[in-house]
Amino acid sequence: MSMTTENFGLLAEFVEPDELVEATARIYDTGYRDFEAYAPMPVEGLPEAVGFPRSRMPLVVLIGGVVGCLTGFGMQYYLTVIDYPLNIGGRPLNSWPSFVPVVFELTVLFAALSAVLGMLAMNGLPRPHHPLFGVPQFDRVTQDRFFVCIRRTDPLFHEQTTREFLQRLGAKEVIDVPL
Amino acid sequence: MDDSREPTTYRRMGLSLLAGALGVGICIALASHRPAILWRAYLLGVVSCWLVSMGAAGLIAIGNLTGGKWAAAARPYYLASMKTLPVVAALLVPLAFALAQIYPWTQANSTGGESFSAAKADYLSPPFFLARAAAYLIVWLFVTRWLASVSRLELLPGSTLEMRRAGALSLVLLVPTVTFAAFDWVMSLEPHWYSSIFGAVLTAGGVVAAHALAVYGLARTPARLRRAIVDAAAEEVVEGDEKQVAGLFGDLGNLLLAFIMVWTYFSFSQFLIIWSGNLPSEIAWYERRLDGGWQFAALGVVALCFVMPFFILLSRDVKQNIWPLAVVAMIVLVGYGLNMYWTVVPAFQPVNTEELLASAGAMLTLGGLWSALNAWQLGRLLRTHFGGAIDRSRGQERC
Known part of the structure; x- marks a missing residue:
């Protein structure tokens, strides 16, 4: 795809909630900070894995x-x-x-x-549009799939290494998120 | 130390009995030649304990109806408070022989006595008064036995149909009987004054005190034993998961906050309505309680029963931690005692120093006796149902 140089970030898809929590924790530990996890229901341990600060x-x-x-x-x-x-x-x-x-x-x-x-x-709401809505696979986030998205703006982000890193974490698929 | 006892409750029994003995000393030294003062002080002491027992019965009934982790974890502590009722009932009996010393309406419509309407005089006649009291006691002894027999301690957060049935019917029986008992025993001390929410105000106080006592009891229970209770109340046990304990204490703290707000709401409603109306027959009750030094007791009640616990309990860190919550529970219990004192003692006009001190002494005596009984019951319940955990915790922790 010719868009890869100007994407929003990389989206990794997981089938099980435990995989998501584990992958998220690894991403945080590796040093990424500009990323977000998505799940169809509250997943225990996920907020801690994402490194949520104490709510104000x-x-x-x-x-x-x-x-x-x-x-x-x-x-x-x-x-x-x-x-x-x-x-x-x-x-x-x-x-x-x-x-x-x-x-x-x-x-x-x-x-x-x-x-x-x-x-x-x-929460930055109301927000009529989000780049993730452009990913067809992301529709299942309200049903039975778990996602984590690392944004391109993260200083550690590198097109190739981040993609490989996500694949090694056991992602079912790593998807380019168009802007 | 007697090793067959669980150390925390053993210690509390001793301290309570000591406080009780001190109270007896104060009362005898001050008022042995003034039986009327002693009887009124005794009434204050017994009624203060009685309300906590009834509050605990109400909480068990509510917990059986709703189910929930909080209900399962607090149940042994509520039960220990409720099971003091037979003794409280026995302590109430002597008052039947001293009505004339305590209640001004016993001289109603006689020469030189108070004058009432015929209906009020009939309602407040000693035979009818005693018959009602006997009926209340029979209902409560039945309700508490029933609740105790269906409430299973080793239960998970759910509740059986039997427990729900007993809970619902108990509440239906408890609410009117406790309300009318509050009218009869406390409100009629000033027979010209009436407030239809008065029973609810007293009852809410008893519920708050019973819940605060449960929170305090759970906080002072040795950690391993507390763990066993929390695990028994949990849906699934996660080994070494401290969040479960924190979450449970958060729930109990939130409930304490809610009960305190209900109590404040009832008390303030009564005050606001009477203050707004400003009618001589009504406002006199508050004038006796907001003048001549009593205003400081009133401020103390507001501080201990509302302002301090309310603002402390807003913080989640406090609610989820055991010892700050125990401190709040203790503040509320002291506030409950002060509130009872402030509600009852100004009724005995003119109030002299002997009356003030003897009333405090009687609260200490009966509160101490009740607390010792409560600790004994609690120790018994915990030994029976969580004996294994006590064996493991013995020798490791002494509070």
Whole structure:
């Protein structure tokens, strides 16, 4: 193929999940970093093999929750104390016990929204197209095949040696991914 | 050391009995000439233990219904708490002879006494009160025996039809009886005040305490024995896989967090509604509990039962590690005790120093006695079902 000089990377296909985990671990140990594994279901041990860093999602959700909490309180405080002070049954203007339900709801809402939006942002979504969609064999990733793709941008990437390396790992097939 | 006992529970029994003896000393020294004070303090102590036993029964019923690893691993600890109920029931009996010393409604509608509507006076008449109490006890003794007989400890995370059936019916029987017992025994200390969520507030506290005690118990169990319990609760055993233990503790920590939030939700709902209404007959209950120094106890309850455990349990590292989780469980247990004290003692107006100290002493006495009994039951259960693992762990670990 004449496209080989300008491809996205090399895609290796595996039949068994254990093969994928083992191959992925070997790829990581060899020093590759710019690669990604794909499977039709959660595979135990795969995230560790890919070398996933610790997720920053909990921090994002926590910040979302704190912002929601402050928003809920600030909004009610501003309304009842500053913008439109109203004497209700002789209670103090800053009657915080009655603020609590709204503060709680907004905390949950903001935390949940930041979880959804943070998940999308960190996964690089939405993403209408990906070069892997150009590989016909890749369709089976949602059914019964397991893949790992090493990108050309990886400093260790070499057309010939990487291809041979993947073949030695027991790949059923090593496929060029067109850009 | 008596070698037929599992070391952790043996030690806890000793410490508990020591605390109990200290409590007896305090009570006798302070209030032996004031039987009314002693009786009220005794009521506080027994009710505090009773709620934990009932909370454990509820947790076993829920665990039998849902199944799950958490339920299987925590079951021995819940069972040890639930099986104290016959003793708790026996400890409740003497209160029947002291109603007049404890409850102001016994003098209802008499000259110089409180005045109630006819319906309330009928409901709070000593014969009806005692008949209800007897009915509750019969139901609970039946339910706990049934739950104990169907709950199999050596079981995998599933549950049998028998267990689910017992779980469902037990919950149906427990919820109304415990709610009404809470109305009768605690809420009627201030007979003009009422809150329909009060039973749920107390019950949730008992569930939180029973679960915290199970978490604490599992954390203090020698590692090899704990491993045997976790393996028995797992679907498949992976040799040397520490993630399974971490995952299980994560589940138990999440449950503790959820129960704490439910408890806070009930307690705060009651407060918010009464505070918003601000009616003299209702708000007086909170005025007695948020004034004259009691506001500091209230702040302590909020800190120990909500703020501290909530923020600590948000972290996954804490939930999946054994000793930080044990610390949180201990904080919650202390908070539970303080909450019971704050809920019950201000009802006895005017509260003097003797009453304050004797109440604390009685909680120490009955809590100590209950805890010793609980540790004894736990040791027995673990020896019977995980005896092999105890033999292997003996001599290697002494907590």
